[in-house]
Amino acid sequence: MRDLERLLTGAYPEGLRGVPPAPVRKSAVRDKTFEKLGLERPERQPLPHEQWSQAEPVVKRRRPWAMVAACLAVVALVGAALWALPLATAPGQGQSGPLPAGTYLECSVTEAAFDEESWSMVLTAEATTDLDLDNPNAATGYGISANVAMTTDYSRISFGGLDPDTLTRWTETGEDTYRCEGILVEVDPEFQMVNVLIGQLDLNLELYVGFGEQNTAGLWEDFLLADAPFTLELPMPEGSRLDFVRPNPPATYFTCQAVEAAFSQEQQALVFTLEAQTDMDLDNADCQSLYSFLYTLTFQGENGAYQYPSYDGATVDALAHWTQTGEDTYRCEGFTVPVDLALLAEQGITGTAAGTLDLVVTDTSYVGAEDAWQFFPAVEFAVELEETNAPVSFESAQEEVYYKMLNSMDYFTTARVSFTEVLPGFDEELAYTIETNLDTSIAHQTLTSSDDPDFSQETYADGTTVWEYDNQAKRFSSAGEVEKRRTLAEEWPGITERYSIDENGDPHYRYRGNPTNVSGAGECLLPQTWAFGLLPEKDLWVIEGSLEYCGRTCYDIVGTVRDSYAAQIGADQFRMYVDRETGILLMLDAWNDQGSACSVTVTEITVDDPSICAAFNYDMSPYQDYTQGTGPSLGVIGSEDGPTVVYSAP
Structure with missing residues (x-):
């Protein structure tokens, strides 16, 4: 039932999500059927290596009695699973915390066979460890x-197709x-032939x-790692001949550099765009078969070089x-390292x-090469690791x-938005259009x-200075230098609570x-x-659910306005x-028993x-005849010296 639970939860390592599922092990069902019925299974005799080229094609014949026996075995297995179902859902069986950690792990392959029906390796492994591997x-x-991999003098070949579900059956x-x-590793016949993986091979689990x-x-x-070397003979795929393999000319050079390198806050990962110069055929559809790639990531820290621990998996596949x-120039985009x-x-x-980023690139297409x-290539890079006090997870959606909402500037970099607003105590509707880039400090x-x-007012930030334009008075003035993006720790060092009562x-x-x-961003x-005014007392509001609004997924929040703030905005519900x-606010409606009091x-x-x-690409020619003001800011509606001050301090 642990296998059933694993299927339902989808819990398997991220690195193996892209691996295609292995075929059903027909041979396992067949063997179990022979055993239950007390029949002797006829053995299939492998062909000697020297007779491969003269071997007659194998003709598969239908065996009705085997199909009936397999069906009986499947029925028996399904019945056993249904009988055990209550055990899987019994109270107290759920996971309540992390399983015991381990200090050592050793592994060996005690049995290795090749199943020609599913064209898969079938392994039995034995592990010695203080991990609780048979825990439900x-x-x-x-x-x-x-x-499963094979290392030669000139390459390291990794077999895909290992069924992760078969790794949960520890006893x-x-x-x-x-x-x-019953650890299954499906072997791709085409991959096998291209890499000449035939005969007795020294492999490693x-x-x-x-x-x-x-x-x-x-x-x-x-984590713990363990290597388990074993030997297995892989037969030649039916209908294949060794002389069909035509190795490409060996590669002679490979250089690489990082065109782009950045830290993705959303993915919590480094994202690279790499450019390589090589005579390898990197955009070949069989690139993953012709060439192998490995990498290590090393940072320069206060204590010297630090090699980041990582388990490659799907990252290497990228x-x-x-x-x-x-x-001879190729680009790899979106190479992501968590x-x-x-x-x-x-x-x-x-x-x-x-x-x-140290790469190991191996040309495996040159069969028979004596040299490696x-x-x-060593790819040097520099990234800005975003410093943020944002929690990795939250105790609740509230x-x-x-x-x-208090730290939305940490969750986006650019925005273009149009919205209307009715201020508390006013009937007029203000209409804003804003576009801004928090990295370039350019905005309009x-x-x-x-x-x-x-009435028409505009604000321009050119990356250095903020300028305000009164189109009605045809006047403009400087509002001072732009404000650069800073982290929460830089703005409020040592502060953990932004709202407090003395x-x-x-x-x-x-x-x-x-x-x-720009003023309207507030x-x-x-x-x-709005967050300080409406949300500090969490027993006064609830999240009713999620909905789509303006193409974004939003929280739908309803609540009661606390008394002190209700007196300022003239509303008691919102x-x-x-x-x-x-955390961007997309809609707000606050009202009382007489109707709406304010809205966004x-x-x-x-x-x-x-x-x-x-970049600052705005046409400023329409403002050539404007008069520059010499006093303070124009007092743009919605700024700190405008009507917003009425309710900006809840």
């Missing part, structure tokens, strides 16, 4: 994966000793067990996808981090909404009013800056005021839509489009 929750409580056979039977907690990048807190961009910022911080690696056709805002068709009962609100450099993109990913309504929004405000 081992499939989900441990990250168990494995790989304790002695003290700290476990056996796993590489067993990995992760344990402890998993972080957001899918990495386990700790290195087999290249696109030709020129003569990293744990906390782990790097322990090594003193924060902020701008320099490192090296390997290349070892905590997540509140935190993200337009503001109009429903009460005055001639011994006199007076509330204190700790606002972060406005790196959008009503929508950076909704700190509803709001908050973007789940960024987004009509269009685009987030994290890199083309938004990447």
Whole structure:
């Protein structure tokens, strides 16, 4: 039943998600049927190596009696599974915490055979470890994966097709000793022929067990590795001949550099775009068969070089996808390596981090090469590791909404939004259009009013200075230097609570800056005021669910306005839509028994489009006849010196 639970939960290592499922082991069903019926299974005699080229084709014949026996065995297995179902769901059987950690892991392959019906390796492994491998929750409580590989003098060939589900069938056979039977590794016949994997081969089962907690990048807190060498004879696929293999000319060079390297906050990973110069055929459909790729990631920290621990899996597979961009030039985009910022911080690696991506590229297509056709390019890079105090996880959805609304500037980089607003105590509707880039400090805002068709104000941030334009008075002035993006720790070092009440009962609100450099962002993109005003007392509001609004997934929140803030905005009830990913406010309606008191309504929004405000490309010629003001800011509606001050301090 542990296999059933594993299937239902989908709990298997991220590195093996892309591996296609292995075929059903017909031979296992057949063997069990012979055993139950007391029949002797006819043995199939392998062909001697020297007779391969003269061997007659094998003609498969239908065996009705075998099919009937297999059906009986399947019925028996299904009945056993249904009988055991209550055991799998009995109270107290669920996982309540991490499984016991381990200190050692040794492994050996005690049996190895090749099943020609499924064209798969069938292995039995024995492990000696203090891990609790036969625990009913081992499939989900441990990250168990494995790989079968062959290392030669000039290459390392990794077999795909290992069925991860077969790694969950461990049975304790002695003290700290476990056996796993029926480990299936499907072999691709085409891959086998291209790499000439025929005859007796020296192979290695590489067993990995992760344990402890998993972080957001899918990495386990700790892990153990074990190698189990074994020997197995692989037959030649039917209908194939060795002389069909035509090796490519060997590669003579391989150089590589990082065109782009960045840290993705969303993926918690380094994302590379690599460019290689080589005479390898990297965009060949069989690239993964012709060439093998390995990598190590090393950072330069306060204590010297630090090699980041990683279990390659699917990450290495991404290195087999290249696109030709020129003569002998190829590009690999989206090569992603998950990293744990906390782990790097322990090594003193924060902020701008320099490192090296060391590749091992092997040309396996040159069959019979006496020399090692390997290349070892070192790709140097530098990335800005985003420093944030954002929790990895939240205790509740309420905590997540509140935190993200107060710190939305940490969850997006560019935005383009159009929205309307009715301020507390006003009837007129203000219309904003904003586009901003928090990295370039370039932004533009337009503001109009429903009460005055001639009213029009604009704000431009050119990366250095913020300029405000009154189109009605044809006047402009400087609002000072742009505000750069900073982390929460830089703005409020040592502060853990942004909202607090002192011994006199007076509330204190700790606002972060406005790196959008436009005033209207405080009503929508950076909704700190609304969060401080409406959400501190969590027993006054609830999340009713999720919905789609303006193409974004939002939390639907309803609540009662606390008394002190209700007096300021003239409303005692509210509803709001908050973007789940960024904390941006997309809709707010606050009302009393006489109707709506204030509102914010987004009509269009685009987030994290890199083309938004990447450069200052605005046409400023319409403002040539404007008069420059010499006094302070124009007092743009919605800024700190405008009507917003009425309710900006809840």
